[in-house]
Amino acid sequence: MSDNLLSLKNVSKEYSGNRVLKDINIELKKGEIHALIGENGAGKSTLMNILFGMPVIHTTGGFEGSIEIEGKEANIKSPHDAMSYGIGMVHQEFMLIPGFTITENIKLNREITKPNLVSSIFGKRLETLDVKKMNEDARKALDILDMDIDEFLPVAGLPVGHMQFIEIAREIDKTGIKILVFDEPTAVLTEAEAKNLLNAIKKLSQQGIGIIFISHRLDEIIDVADRVTVLRDGEHIVTKDVKDTNKYEIAQLMVGRKVNLDSREGTNKNVVDETILRIKDFFVAMPGENVKGVDLEVKKGEIVGIGGLAGQGKLGLANGLMGIYPAKGEVEFNGEKLPLNNPKAAIKSGLAFVSEDRKGIGLLLDESIENNIVFSAMQINEDFLTHLGPIKIKNSSKIREHANKMIKDLDIRCTSSMQKVGRLSGGNQQKVCLARALTLNPTLLLVSEPTRGIDIGAKKLVLDLLKHLNNEYGMTIIMTSSELAELRSICDRIVIICEGKVEGVLPPDAPDAEFGLMMSGSRHTEGSEE
Amino acid sequence: MVGVKNKNTSIKDVVNKIGLPTIIIGGFWILLLIAGGFLGISIKTLISDTIKRAGMNGILVLAMVPSIQSGTGPNFALPVGIVCGLFAEVCAIEFGFTGWAWLFYSIVFAIPLAVIVGYLYGKLLNAVKGSEMTIATYTGFSIVAFMCLPWLMIPFKSKNMGWFIGKGLRETIQLDAIGGAQILSDFLKFSLFEDGAFITMGGEGGIIIPTGMLLVFFLCCFIVWLYFRSKSGIAISAGGINPKFAQSSGINIDRCRIKANILSTVMGAIGIIIYSQGYGYTQLYTAPLMMAFPAVAAVLIGGATASRAKVSHVIIGVVIYQGLFTTALPVANQLFEGTDLSEILRMVIQNGIILYALTQVEGGDK
Known part of the structure; x- marks a missing residue:
């Protein structure tokens, strides 16, 4: 078994003749935080959609190249497949149900149940919830993130920062999670909340989870990431160790100079000082x-x-x-x-x-x-x-x-x-x-x-x-x-x-x-x- | 469009331009006409009836155009305009007008009333954006039900419209009594192909053309056509097609929608007056309850969608729709004696075409 948790090999994708990804190669090691950066339209979302087997990829003709997880070729056809391979995602927009408690949100559709009289007749679907065990599990996940809020509170009314954490808690509560993708997690957070989040991400990586970190904020990348991959116009520009680079270089690589539409000629302009x-x-x-x-x-x-x-x-x-x-x-x-x-x-x-x-x-x-x-x-x-x-x-x-x-x-x-x-x-x-x-x-x-x-x-x-x-x-x-x-x-x-x-x-x-x-x-x- | 083969595309283009439902239903009507001819029913009579009914219903169908163009969908609340017209008619009778004066004053009373009511109705529609058609349908039902009370309680004294015993207005008021029946239809009436002659003024055989009624209908069509080429009409259309576009061009969409629904309500009111004189009776109480549906179906058969309608759709639609039913009744009665098949057919086609058009709206929004 190679030490690569995930490797994307020569991944390419076309949308009706328009090439949006060209030969992307990314490797993610155990416990690594791998940052992904690029302008809008550079292909980050498409790449993540491929990784999650989103229907939009497969209804438009699939993709080229292969995905390997722990050295074995993975065939990800749907988000469900992705989940069973241990890939989790923390979404930018919160996918939480406001009226439910934190525990209920974390355990949604993976509830722990115990049999009762009705369920012994009508089957597993009608078993009683084991609220105590569920709360314990939720507590454990929240503790990993250093969240000292009560797990039985409803989600509605919590500050935005907390919601993001609950979303993360839901992902790490899933058993066998190996890879976690953060899509601009700090975009809506305050500075202090962002700091907490980055700490939590570091902590998660220490537990051996591979993390893909998508962000526009260069400082954050320098701060937490081990390696950074720059995408531009669907091309894999470079992957570097963060300690070998700095934010100026990353910024330059990200913008690059594209097709040079003939730059401004002489300034025979009549700009009035008005x-x-x-x-x-x-x-x-x-x-x-x-x-x-x-x-x-x-x-x-x-x-x-x-x-x-x-x-x-x-x-x-x-x-x-x-x-x-x-x-x-x-x-x-x-x-x-x-x-x-x-x-x-x-x-x-x-x-x-x-x-x-x-x-x-x-x-x-x-x-x-x-x-x-x-x-x-x-x-x-x-x-x-x-x-x-x-x-x-x-x-x-x-x-x-x-x-x-x-x-x-x-x-x-x-x-x-x-x-x-x-x-x-x-x-x-x-x-x-x-x-x-x-x-x-x-x-x-x-x-x-x-x-x-x-x-x-x-x-x-x-x-x-x-x-x-x-x-x-x-x-x-x-x-x-x-x-x-x-x-x-x-x-x-x-x-x-x-x-x-x-x-x-x-x-x-x-x-x-x-x-x-x-x-x-x-x-x-x-x-x-x- | 890319033409694969010239011939294929031309047939397709024609079908697209006229619209498949229009062609199918129009074809069905012609088939019925031919069948009627073989069964020994007078085709001249069938065509006469078609023209008469088309003239009677024309303006009611035309009332659909402004509301569809403004984006509020077919005016399912047509009964709102209709009761305004009916109220104006009974007022004109009560004030003792007869003949032409009755017709004239009915319209004069109807217009301001319909403008006020249409304004309020437009306000209502602006408050319920997104579900106009449902609200409109129930507004129509409610107003008809509500008006049953005034019809009963209004202290009108005219013997021409009261019950013989008790108070209130009759369900059906004969316009013969006040000289209003067919007053417009008979104006300059002539007939074609009567006893070999091409045109016979005032003829009663052959194909009868109710000139006065048709002239009024075409005049209304012209006014609507002209209106939708004016600044205000263009603003209404743009607001209907693309509200965001109109808004970014500085158009007050809510005001456009109100204007369009005032216009539609006024035409509903005038439409029912023309309808009544052609029919010879003014029908009160629950008679207007379902009147919106044939009008909606007619404009849709003519090729309109729930979001786009033209005057040409009105003319084509009202002829085909009314033609189909005036023809279907005698033909079905000949074929299946003693059944009510033509009425069933009417309901199937009327509601089917509305359903079809509404599903098309959903498709178009994608």
Whole structure:
């Protein structure tokens, strides 16, 4: 028997022709804490889904390569298989039943029972619960984690940190657990709770359990992990012993420099020293992308990039400004106070928004290109309307004319302006969204994830278009994107959002490591060390 | 779409465009017409009846369009509008109007009433987002049940509509008495192919065209069509297809939904007035209870879904649906004497098509 508890050998995975994992090799030893790090979309979740035999893997054609557990090939076809191989997972979102006690949650579906009169007739399903034994077991699991709370309390009302521990207790209470995966366990915890958790993880590893630790926080990785594997774009970049590396190197490896979309050429720009947008103490309640107090100023004529990892709040900013999600704070636009939570007022004042949710918010998929392009302008600015007494009827010929001009200007590939938007490719749909925003004649254009889900050629066209709008018409643009490379290729400066706040502002040519550290929020702990 | 073979796709496209249920039920109707012809039933009479019934029901079916477009689903609460129309009719009778004046004042009284009631109903729907159709159905049932009390207790004196003994309004009010029966249907009425002549004004044989009624129906269709090309109508449609999109464009969706349901309620009210004059009777009490269902079924057969409807769906749907039942009754009676088969058939098709359409909504949400 080799000393490898788990080894993934040449694991690859394709989703309908799109390679998301390429030849991943990971080995996990007994009692080792192995950190896994990578940007969003680097393939971490896919890898874990493979390890757990999630149905999403097997319904999309399975994967290549093999998984070995304790030197023997393991055939994991379902989460149930994974469990019987001794693989456990602590979920990011809590899978606990609030009304049940801690013991009941820990022992759910694995209850200890004793026979009674009814069960001797009707079978095992109706046996009485052996609450005392169950409590003892739960106590034991909680003790391993140094949790001194009573096991008979209901879960509802416990602090978040405790819930995470109960979830862990449930996993270690399972007999024969060998491998435990933590998926960003500290994301929702306070600092003290996180510290406790990391200690617990160390303790577990000392008992011989192999731990896979997924986190964005570099400090934590340096703190607890023995080895770290970096994934980027589905590729296995490197596996290193933590003692041989430092967080700067990890950050750099994680970000890397991707396809170099031709970087910003000469700055013949007309950035005026006039602030067009001033955001103060801005909060947005967008589920999963909360903004918690952002201060930001945008100058007239510049392209500002908003970057950061998913779930940190970068998307919330634009959505909050446009009134799509509830927001509060002070926003001054063009010298006037911008009313919040009022999309109509936002558009009227000269903001236009290209949403990251193209198919959800951005387009009417069943409607024609022309209707999509003119819709907002018609509703807000009353363009493209003929007045028939009190009734305003749409002016089809004017609409057609404008749509054809937009189709030509933005090079939208379609059969005619009557074609349904749902039939267009992603890149062309994105151009329709842009056309709709431009039809509003905005002074400030907000663009979120403009290249998500479109191919590389269309990507370049969209980015060039933004650059063109900025250069030619002096349009101020705020672009939010998960792809650092594209932000760096067109933005004048890049604001990194972390945990709902501005982590820092970087010039596009700042070193990779700087970006990596800021995005993982590890910079503020060290001050301005460079 | 990728065309594999030109011919295949063209047939498929046609089927997709018209919709499979429309084709099947339309085909079934034509089959029944032919069968009727062989059984010696006058096809001219069948077609006349179809046109008459389609004209009577047309505006009630049209009332489905605004509510479907706004995203609140088919207006199962059509009886809300219907009782407004009925109330306006009995008021007009009570005030002593007869003939054209009765028709005119019925509509004049009905509209403001329906606007107020439609506004309140729209408010209600905004409070129950997500389960509009269920709430609508029961709102319709409740209002009909509730209105049974006013029908009984209202202190109207007109002899034309009271019981002969006791108080309250009759269940069925004959419009002959006030000169309201078929007043619109008979306006400019003519018939086709009567005794060899192509057109006979005021004819009673051949294929009878109730010109006045059809003109009013088509006028309403035109108004709705035009409305959904206006700024306000487009906003309603967008809110119905994609509320998030509309909201991000600064549209107040709740207001759009209220507007659409006011429109639908008003058309329900006008629709029942046109229906009553065509039928010759005003029916109170529980008569409107089930009236929403044939109207919903008709628009769905015409090719609408529970989330998208056009005026063309209304016209196609009401002709096929009413045609099917005016034809099925005599044909079934000839084939299976003494049974109630056509009524059973009507229920099967009516409820079947509603069920089919509702399952399609679920599929579309994915």
